[in-house]
Amino acid sequence: MGEDATGAGVFLELRKRLQSGLLVLWRDVAKSYAEVRVTGGDSSLRIRTPGGLLIVELPAGVSLVEGSCREAPERGDEMHFRMRLNVDQHTDDTGALGSVMERLQVQESYCFHCQSCGTRVLEERVFKRVLPLPNGNWSSLVDDWCCHPDPFANLKLLPRAKDCLLGDTHLLVPRDRGCEETLTQELSPITNKMADGQNQDTQKPNRRRTLVSCKSCTAGLGEAVAPGTLKLYITEVTVRPSGGDSQFDTSLDRSLFLEQTIAARLVELSSSQSMFRFSIQAPDGKAFILLWLLNSDSLIASFSANPSSTVRGDAVTSPSHRQCSEHQSPTKAGSAVKVLYLPCSPSASTHQDVVDTWEKDIGVHPLDLPLTTCQELLSVLTASTSCLPPSLHSMNSYQVAYMRM
Structure with a gap:
């Protein structure tokens, strides 16, 4: 996965529970901290760069604390900013519909x-x-x-x-x-x-x-x-109430449906059973992905910059979604869950000791899915990672991804 192929030029993550935010900009968007100005608006966040004004729409009850945006230490070709938020205590943490x-x-x-x-x-x-x-x-x-x-x-x-x-x-x-x-x-x-790596006992x-x-x-x-x-x-069928408009929406994107369905289940299981580590398994019981739910209160938005430094809106989970026009239409900050993950196949995983430890841990919750769906989910996760700033691609031995809700 190339770090310069699909990564965003501007990445924003807001944490509602922590009432804080992180803004990351590439050097091709702005050369110095002095060229960037972040202000709050009416249910929006405004990011002024040499390439233009970026507007991020925020949910009701979430706003920037004016004057709180501060420079953070640089990481390679990235500029980092930290900020504080005002969050209404009655604001929904996820805004998700549920599974x-x-x-x-x-x-x-x-x-x-x-x-x-x-x-x-x-x-x-x-x-x-x-x-x-x-x-x-x-x-x-x-x-x-x-x-x-x-x-x-x-x-x-x-x-x-x-x-x-x-x-x-x-x-x-x-x-x-x-x-x-x-x-x-x-x-x-x-x-x-x-299975490769399995012994007769397991x-x-x-x-x-x-x-x-x-x-x-x-x-x-x-x-x-x-x-x-x-x-x-539940990743292969849709269940809807009868009556009303019975026409099925065939335009629903498969990757987005899978992403939202799995994200909703992770949140539900973590809330009801205090489970945060999951082993995504094929029907034969073999672990395919190790998934660690970090938080479910993130609001994310990202923009990518073309060679002429024109910035357009872009999705943080897939390079092909939610592109704005060059007139800079506002981009809505979307709810997402943040996860760490590790592929378990011998060819993809270089951390077999972590895989072995998880398999023996009773606190890891198994989730079985069809093999093809496991492969699709891994593609969704790796696509998300490729869209993140290089400094946010990994954490310890794990890859980082966001899943839309």
Whole structure:
């Protein structure tokens, strides 16, 4: 990942809980601190540079403390500024809508669509019960803290008719008659090779899974965990209330949907279970990404400078999103979570000792996703890292990324 290929010319992070902010500018945007002036406006932050005026729209209740912007030590070709904020105590920390796990309710009608193509894959559902499943390291916790073994260790918890069971990243729902027309099933291939770096003690037994795919576009949606039960990943399907405008929005960007869905789940799990470290795993149980949630109160904005020093708005998580015109339309500061991450594949990770430590730590929460989705998520994270100032790319052994909410 090249540090000068897609990095922003101006990067801004505001922390609502800390009531502070960091502004980073490249030397091609301004040559000295004296050429930069930061002031507050009506629900905005104004950054004056030799290339023009940059305006960042702020959420209601967030404003700059006038005169608080101070120079910070330089880092290479970057100029850093620190500032203080006024934040209304009633301001929402995240502004996020939450994941489908938080929105599902009993006695409400829902439609299930394939996220890739928008095809309705299940009939309308009205659930009488919406219940959470034991998750994460539940079995290990029972073994460590209880006098008796877990009586449900070898049993599957399956939904009854009109039930919806909630996992960390999936839903368990009963099949319906329409599934024959909308879904296809096939057995996963048999794999007998041991994972690189695993020994016989840690390797999980191989099993063939019944994969469930969309009949229209062949996108994988989940598994058939029992003859009458579907396991659908929340990253592969969209669940919306029935009624109103039933037209599915096919223009929704896949990367943004994945980014927001995972970010919402990280925030929900950290709030409800005080979990901050996560192991993103493929269905076979192999760790793919180690993810550490640092904070969920960030507001971020970034701009990139072209060779003529004209500055335009740009997204901090992807070089291809949210570009403003050269007339400098205001750019809205977006809510994001800040994470540290490490890829776990032997070819990508040079910190195997960290990976081994996380795998043995009961405080690390496993999140299983389809293998292709794990790969997509890693691409999203690396794209975010490439858009950050070089001095912010890493922290200790980890890479730094922001995920939009």
